[in-house]
Amino acid sequence: MKLRKLLYSIIIISAFVTGCSKSENINTNESLPNEEMKHRMMTKVQNNVNEIMNKDYEYVIENMGKPYCTTYYIDSDNPREIRDKRLIYPKYTEGNKLDKSALYINLRDDHVVEVQTYEISKEDLNEKYINDGADIIVDRYNYALPISLSSVEKIDINNFIGKDTRLVYEYFGDKSPSLEAYSKAGNRNIDLYEVESSGEIKLLVIFSKENKIEDIKIINQEKLVNILKQYLDNK
Structure with missing residues (x-):
């Protein structure tokens, strides 16, 4: 599975992060x-x-x-x-x-x-x-808990690059990402964590290959598509 196809697919389904999937827009208060x-x-x-x-x-x-x-x-x-x-x-x-x-x-x-x-x-x-x-x-993951903004602000991204993805889970107390995308072959992963914030919704995006972290980005939710496209253009 090429990274290009994986990223294009994530761009298409990024609506799932914001809850915009048409078939899933059910009135939660009443239903x-x-x-x-x-x-x-x-x-x-x-x-x-x-x-x-x-x-x-x-x-x-x-x-x-x-x-x-x-x-x-x-x-x-x-x-x-x-x-x-x-x-x-x-x-x-x-x-x-x-x-x-x-x-x-x-x-x-x-x-x-x-x-x-x-x-x-x-x-x-x-x-x-x-x-x-x-x-x-x-x-x-519909019940994934957001990670704290303070823990994200303290993270030293350079300490994680090239390391096993398990280190990220341990750092955030084994919390699951809100969304995980991976190829059927299992060699490419993109994990998205929602970050607690009083203002704009922030996301922590982790790119990995064969369980080794390639990149970590902290972004505002509305910039997700642009960040994925930029990452795609560099591959």
């Missing part, structure tokens, strides 16, 4: 279920997947709430048409403790086509239900 409704629906689906089979995206969100992670499968030759995506809902025990498994709900053209239960792992997140035509995968 999202409470915790009791979510748990009840989760139990129904675990017992009988037909509860949501062939239902549309909006139905799933209105009855199960926002997923932990939404995955988009993208054909880099046609990045504007995203037909396949996956919703991941972690399962909880009766004591409301996080289980080691999750419901993986796969959608095509915004309708549920498959529901499976898998153990949650990085390998599962990367490999389950990858469409043959998709060579770019984007994970959007």
Whole structure:
């Protein structure tokens, strides 16, 4: 996977960072279920997947709430048409403790086509239900916590260049990025963290290859597309 295709695809899907995806603009104040409704629906689906089979995206969100992670499968030759995506809902025990498994709900053209239960792992997140035509995968973590502005301002970027990407996660207390994009081959990654700020929304963007950090940029959200294009032009 060439970096050029990966970046062009990120430019196309940058709307996901700002919540502008048309199919996902659901009135959260009126449509999202409470915790009791979510748990009840989760139990129904675990017992009988037909509860949501062939239902549309909006139905799933209105009855199960926002997923932990939404995955988009993208054909880099046609990045504007995203037909396949996956919703991941972690399962909880009766004591409301996080289980080691999750419901993986796969959608095509915004309708549920498959529901499976898998153990949650990085390998599962990367490999389950990858469409043959998709060579770019984007994970959007709906409950990712922003990183503090003070920790970002203190960061010495030069100390991270060429180092393993794990160092960034450790530096920010193992917080997940808001959005992670990577090639199916797994050699290119772009991670976006939202930064706490009282003014303009800021993003920390990390470019890596084969788990080694190539560059780190701190930008205002509205400048994301321009920064990605500049990075692309230099490659």
